[in-house]
């Protein structure tokens with residue numbers, strides 16, 4: 001059975017619960033096995049778009065002083081949000097996950113399978 005979201009101490013779980021559920025059920029975010037974080041992979045037609053998206057998120061992260069773990073590949077970016085202190089999901093994770101979804105639209109994200117790939121064309 002998938003984990004339930006685990007909110008950091010002091011968070012308003014009553015409001016944050018439905019916000020996290022909508023990210024999970026409607027926006028394609030996945031909950032970590034321990035319920036403490038969320039991940040999503042964004043796909044792009046070019047490496048340059050993938051890197052530009054990463055920089056868009058990096059810029060907002062610097063402003064908000066909340067930083068994701070990101071892995072950039074040739075045609076995709078994995079983004080993981082969690083809060084280290086206090087440990088668990090917070091409103092910052094939710095707000096910045098939404099920012100990622102908006103930024104992905106701006107950067108022309110595509111469906112999984114349509115992103116750039118290595119190797120010869122099929």
Ligand SMILES: C[C@H](O)[C@H](O)[C@H]1CNC2=NC(N)=NC(=O)C2=N1
Nearest residue numbers: 065066067068082083084085086
């Ligand atoms: C002081 C500073 O705001 C904190 O260390 C921030 C920095 N960025 C952070 N980023 C994330 N993802 N979680 C944190 O708990 C966190 N803490």
